Amino acid sequence: MTGYTRHNLRRKPELQDTTIYSQLHYDEANRITAEIKSYAARAENLYKKIPIEQRDAFYQLVLFPAKASAIITELYDAQAKNHLYAQQARATTNGYANKVRELFAADATLEQEYHQLNGGKWNQFMSQPHIGYSNWNNPPEDTLPVVHIYEPHGAEEMGIAVEGMASAWPGSGTYQLGRFDPFGKQERTLTIFNKGKKSFTATAQSNAPWIILNHTSIQVSFEAELRVSIDWSKLPAGEHTGRIHITGTGWGGADIGVTAVNPGIKTPALKGKGFVEADGFIAIEAEHFQRQNTVALANGTKLRWEKIPHHGRTLSSISVYPITDQHFAKAGDAPYVEYDIFTVSSGEFTVQGVFAPSWPTIPGQGLRYAIAIDNEPLQVVNLTADMSSAAWEETARTDVRASVTTHKVATAGAHRLRIYSLDPGVTLQRIVINTGGLLTSYLGPEESRRY
Secondary structure (H helix, E strand, C coil): CHHHHHHHHHCCHHHCCCCCCCCCCCCHHHHHHHHHHHHHHHHHHHHHHCCHHHHHHHHHHHHHHHHHHHHHHHHHHHHHHHHHHHHHCCCCHHHHHHHHHHHHHHHHHHHHHHHHHHHCCCCCCCCCCCCCCCCCCCCCCCCCCCCCCCCCECCCCEEEEECCCCCEECCCCCCECCCECCCCCCCEEEEEEECECCCEEEEEEECCCCEEECCCEEEECCEEEEEEEECHHHCCCEEEEEEEEEECCCCCCEEEEEEEEECCCCHHHHCCCCEECECCEEEEECCCCCEECCEECCCCCEEEEEEEECCCCCCEEEEEECCCCCCCCCHHHCCEEEEEEEECCCEEEEEEEEECCCCCCCCCCCCEEEEEECCCCCEEEECCCCCCHHHHHHHHHHCCEEEEEEEEECCCEEEEEEEEECCCCCEEEEEEEECCCCCCCCCCCCCCCEC
16 A cells, blocks of 8 residues: 555656656666556455455455556556657557557456445446546546557568667667766666568677677567676776677668776775765665754754655655754754765766655745755755745646755765755655766656665
């Protein structure tokens, strides 16, 4: 129940569509779909084990919402893949169109099953349309999402999709894998796909000894993955470029760029340095702070940040307890949490704070936090400075309040990030520091590695 309720607070089912979870970055759509499907599978297994007389209640409270949530998420994931693959002219496009239709029918079947449960005790409870919203009001009926049809020809024809890119070779443009570094993602994928019906053999070779390919020859019926990694022992310090040449059908072939940077930092040297920059960002779950202070009020109350388990869109949240009417005019006097970070770059960074969608509890005080990296002046941010209807609508859609501050970091290396709570109700979920490589996604990247 914790899993499916968190999933639906990330984005309500009726507000999901193909654009929410990224198909291109951080494997987000695949991860989120797999997660909610795992909850549904667990609920299904439990349902079979509980006594028969308890199954109706379990079905209503656990099994149905878990399965319904999984169907909706998988449906929009399949629709998004159908649209992307149609754009790329993949032979697998129509399979995802069929999957959308199957899941749409499965949703209707599940709804009918719910209405017939226990002699129709909850008949019509789930009748409100929930698929096909185009504005705030529900459509008159659930509407089959739009799918695209691609008819593959009878011959063989190679296409190549590069991880993180919507366009695919042989379309015009430059094709480049995301930059590798020793602390970030260690494997990236090229998908060699067929535009036709006849299988073919693709060959791949690199022009640099530090580029590792899991295949140099691969048979492609519909599609096959070529996984790329780096042999760091063969890569000198600094930034280097190489390429992968892939041949298959027709003349010529594709050249895919590969860039890797070796900062010359050995892993043992990072011990105790905290969260390390990789792939152009540092992502931190709020509860994983290294240290904090305790603020004693005049009446003896001691304020400090505490964890709220399972609260928020990802892991948990933290907020200051006990809750009082205390607000701090001077930011430096407020309770803070501190995070150790290590950057391999320097310059102007942005820090996104993801907070719960709270409202101010003290009239006229707002909902403020302060933030600083190292000894820079504190920046004070009021999360509820914008009280417009548009801001409220976005908060209701995303279930968070997000803010961004800009910071200048003069040197690479170890740094300290502090966040202060100036008003009661400030509830922090996670922090994402963009050092120049953060990509677009709904929930942001998974948490960075902490040394």
